[in-house]
Amino acid sequence: MPPKKIEKMSTQVLLATSGLGEYFRYFEKSGHKMFDANSHASDLLVEKIILETESRCCITFHSDVRVKIWKAFRYQWFRGPGHSLPFIERTEVPDIMLPPKDWVDNDSKVKFNDLESDRQRQVVRKTKQTAPGESGSALQTYQFEVYKRDIDILYEYKDLERCVQEWEKRNPRAMVQEDYREEVIRLRLKNVIDFSNSNISVRKGKTAALQQSANIVFGVQLLTGAACFIMMFIAYTQYSAAPPELFMSFFISSKQVISSVSFFIAMMVANVVRARLKGDPLIRQLRKTVLNCERLMERISDFRIATESLRLSRGEMKASKQQNVDRRKAIEQDKDKEAKAGRKVRQRSGGKRKKKQDPTLALWCPDAGVLDAKEIT
Structure with missing residues (x-):
């Protein structure tokens, strides 16, 4: 070509x-x-x-x-x-409306369960008793913004906990034996456990390295403390034979005392650095998450065993689905037949119903129930 x-x-x-x-x-x-x-x-x-x-x-x-x-x-x-x-010009890009810088979401009066999941992570509510003499209810709920965020795996666990709670409240007659939805929840829980265990091992390694550094700082602290004491002892023995009037001036101005003060300051700095070593609080949270995930898996297993007799088998579930499909088709066919036959729903007339009159009363007083013009005036 x-x-x-x-x-x-x-x-x-x-x-x-x-x-x-x-x-x-x-x-x-x-x-x-x-x-x-x-x-x-x-x-x-x-x-x-x-x-x-x-x-x-x-x-x-x-x-x-x-x-x-x-x-x-x-x-x-x-x-x-x-x-x-298509190419979009800069002038064709629509403007984005952003809230003001000091704008705060006023959702303190909304129920906590009605808030979005992301918003629930950002706030915390506390109930306090009103002071005597204040008007209003005895208990007031205050909402505070949470600016500290946890790692994503903790929010993943909270989401799974809510899923398990909702699953236990559902009708077991609409479930299948060995339901795959339970397996999905168990698989997600297992992934959370594996991630937490791996994160715990990594953080333990970092904590061990920090502990080694703390031990080195503690050794430096002991050495500087010993050097401080030795320098003070050397200065005292060196000027002990001096006259009492000159002993203090010679002792304070000696280089040994100056070195002793320097070692003392170094010892205090090492003490402050060593005191800042603290355990990783996230390790405790991850361990707690692992235990809670295992408990959720046990709850799913217990719920499956307790509702095993009420659940449908896979064959029964397929049959029920087919029955529902057939029922819907039959209803649609009936509606089509009614539409073709021209059937219409009989509507109720807007006029007043005629009251029934007693035949005996009509013989004696045919005008009963009818007001005369004179009677009206």
Whole structure:
């Protein structure tokens, strides 16, 4: 097959669409009279074309003009035929309405269970008793924002706990023996347990490394304390034979005492650094999460055993589904038949019903129940 011809368009047309037709003469002089509009030109190719034009014509485009020329070449592919991805101009992008900087979501009066799951993580509510003399209810609920976030695995566990609670409240007659939905929950719980155990092992390794550093700092603390005591002892023995009037001045101004003070300060700094070592609180939370996940798995197993006799087998479930489908089809067919037969629901008339009159009363007083004009006046 002969090679396809590359369809090109004039650079003058390309620049004229962006209002840059006056710069075509520079591109024509530099040899870029035609441009392949169907090719997806890269940033480097467009930069190369502009740089060659500037170097051959000994000119430098203004920054604003250069940006417009660059966009005219670079964005031509988006405007070309056969491209399902339309190009969106900057002016066509709709504005995003953002709340003010100090805006606070006022949802303190909404029930906690009605809040979104993400919002439930961000707030905490506390109930306090009102002070004597204050008006209103005896107990008031206050809502506080929580700016501290836990790791995602803890929220995953809370989600699974809620799923298990909702599953236990469902009707077991609508479940299948060895229901696959229970298996999905168990699989998610197992993934949470595995992730927690791996995270615990990693954090234990980091804690062990920190403990080794703390032991080294404790050794430095002991050495500096011993050096402080030795320097004080050397200074005391060195100037013990001095006259009592000069002993204190010689003792304080000695280099041994200055070194002893330096060692004492180093010992206190080491003590402060060692006191900052604390256990990782997340390890405890992850261990608690692992235990709770195991309990949830046991709850699922107990619920399955307790409701085994009420659940349907897979064959019965398929039969019930088929019956439901047949019943729906029958109802739809009946509706179609009624529509074709032209049956209409009899509507109740808006007029008043005629009251029945006693025949004996009609013989004695035929005008009973009818008011005369004189009686009305």
